[in-house]
Amino acid sequence: MQFSNKQVLIVEDQRPFLLLLKGLMHSMGSSDVVTKSSAEQAVSLCKKHKFDIVICDLHLGAETKNGYELIEELRTRRLINPTSVFILISADSARPVVLGSIERRPDDFLIKPFSQVQLKSRIVRAWQKRQFLQQAFNLIEQGEYNSAIDHIETLLENPHHYKGHCEQLLVELYWRISHPKKALDVLKEYIEGKPVLWAQIALGRTYLLLNEHEKAISIAKKTLKRNRFNADAHDILAQAHHAVDSGEKAVEAIKEAIKLSPFSLTRHFKACEIGRNNNDLVLAANSSQAIWDLSKRTVHKASLHWCGMIRSLLDVAESTDDKGQRNKYQQEALLTLQRGKFDEHLYKIDREFDVDIFGNIVNARISAIDGKLIDAKRHLNTSQIQLGDKYQEVPTAFIPDSINVMYKLGEFDDALQLSSLLSSRGEELDQNSSDMLKTQAQNAQKSLASYQQFNREGIQHYQQQDFERAKASFALAQGFAPVNTGVALNLLQCLLQIAIKEDKAEMKLINECKRLFKLIDDMTLKAPYKEKYENIRDELSKYIGF
Known part of the structure; x- marks a missing residue:
């Protein structure tokens, strides 16, 4: 390998070691x-120049991107060529750091100190592999997965040193195009043969895709007997058991996978799902915090991750019967909200995001948890008015x-309307938000159906001028949506028509009106x-003294 014609980039925050590497x-x-x-x-530099070799330290300062985040960004945004070699280096040999580095799949990972001979041999080895697989990498980058598969299969027809690399790439391509059975065909010789770590992990993941969960569990357990510190095997066990x-x-x-290798976004998203589905909401909250911390400086950054962190704290508060614990997590959510006002990362990610408006949504949730439904409704309404005033279209983050x-709160019509808006945009939400919306829709299905049925019946009775029956139907609908504004207005309209018909207002009717006024006033x-309420209230004032 000739180094004289290669463009090299070294990223290192410690000047002495930077000069040493350059030398x-x-x-x-x-x-x-x-x-x-x-x-x-x-x-910034890689946006203008393509480098053949990138050597980067893992730790580059407390509040700046690290080596993990750099390699992801350069490859995701295609700021380096498919044939470029990326070497990650670190003085930190702690297991979580090493595993986290390997999961980012640099071409190699070196622990400081190392010699020139070690560095050169690692670069040469990685360069030769990338050159051998150059056409495959180019096709993958262009999205030509089937062509890449054909090319790799051609390479596998002849013996060479890169057989394992080719097979691994081929398996991942079959996963990508949703052909796990073909991936299993590639891995068949490893099922009963000599255990090879990458192949055992690939087998486990392939069995998961094929819904052969017991086989996935078996292969993961065998892998852990040989290497109990393999986080990927614990991931497979977690998903299969789930x-x-x-x-x-x-x-x-x-939890064991996270303990071994805590720097994986994918792992934390899976932990959130498993935690929520198994009522371990503290696990989900901890992983939501990790998702924000791990993503805020990366290509995966999103204000939704910050929102999800606060939401997960309130999920814990809502689930506990212990008043002290509930208050603890509510206060933690509010403290996180306050910190958001001064979070530079949040501001850089989404300059249009308004923490105060989101704060009203959070306060609505807290009031609902505390059983203060009218206060919750007030906060929610305020937030939606603010969103309408500030933005032409409601930003997805809210x-x-x-x-x-x-x-x-039983505001089903508004929820369905926003859900429809979200679907029409075709935007891909983060996994936590998607899972939450799916769960909420499922949980609300029965109440929504009952609400819609009684509300529809009430409208039909009202149109037939059967106001007593209409009132009864709307009252049933309100039982499933106790602070729903639309139902409250429909009930008031019925009471108005009853008062007009009888040309008077009984005490029972007056008390019912007062209850509904309390729900809507302020x-x-x-x-x-607003217009409908003012008209109804003006008309009712003729029959009710207030």
Whole structure:
């Protein structure tokens, strides 16, 4: 391998080691060596220049991108060529750091200190592999997966040193195009043959895709007997146990995976799902916090992750019967909300995100948890009016938690309307938001159906001028949606018509009106609701002294 014609980028925040690395590369023959002290500078540079070799330290400062985040960004945004070699280096040899580094799949990972001979041999080995698989990598980058599969299968027809790499790439391509049976065909020789770690993990994941969960569990257990520190095997165990409703085992396995290798977004998303489905909401909350911390400087950054972190704390508060614990998690959510006002990462991610508006949605949820439904409704209404005033269209970041509170308060029509808006945009939500919306829709299904049935019957009776029966139907609908504005207005309209018909108002009718007034008064209403309420109240004032 000739280094003289290779463009090299070194990213290292410690100047002495940066100069040492630069010297090592010069001594190997490299003349074009560029150095940067931060990942942010490296990203800016890679937008203009393509480098053949990138050598990056893992730790680049407390509040800046690290080596994990740089490699993900450069590859995701295609700021380096498919044939470029990325070497990650670190003085930290702790197991979680090493496993986290390997999971980012750099071409190699070196622990400091290392020699020039070690560095050169690792670069040469990685370069030769990338050159051999150059056409496959180019096709994958272009999205030509079937062509890449054909090319790799052609390479496998002849013996070479990269057989395992080719098979691994082929298996992953079959996963990507949803052909797990073909992936299993590639792995067949490893089922009974000599155990190879990558192949055992690939077998486990393939069995998961084929819904052969017992086989996945078996292969994961065999892998852990040989290497109890393999986080991927624990992941497979967690997913397989989760799929066969062995909740406790799933929770235990995902916790062990996180303990071994805590720097994986995918792992934490899976932990959130497993935690929620098995009522371990503290696990889900901890992983939601990790998702925000791990994503906020990366290509995966999203304000929805920050919203999900607060939502998960309130999920714990809502689920507990212990008043002290409930208050603890509510206060933690409010404290996190306050910190958000000064969070530079949140501001950089979404400059249009309004923490105060989201705060009203959070306060609505807290009031609902405390049983203060009218206060919850007031906060929710205020947030929706603010969203309408500030934005031409409601930003996606506010929608999942708005829908969440709407379902909890029985504002089904508004929840369905926002859900429809979300679907029409075709935007891909983060997994936590998607799971939450799906769960909320399922939980609300019976109440929604009953609400819609009684509300529809009430409208029919009202149109037939059978106001007593209409009132009875709307009252039943309100039982499933106790602070629903639309139902409250429908009930008031019925009471008005009854008062007009009888030309008087009985005490029972007056008390019912007062109850509904209390529900709506001082509430921030949308324009159509506001106009309707004012008209009904004016008319009722002729029959009720207030």
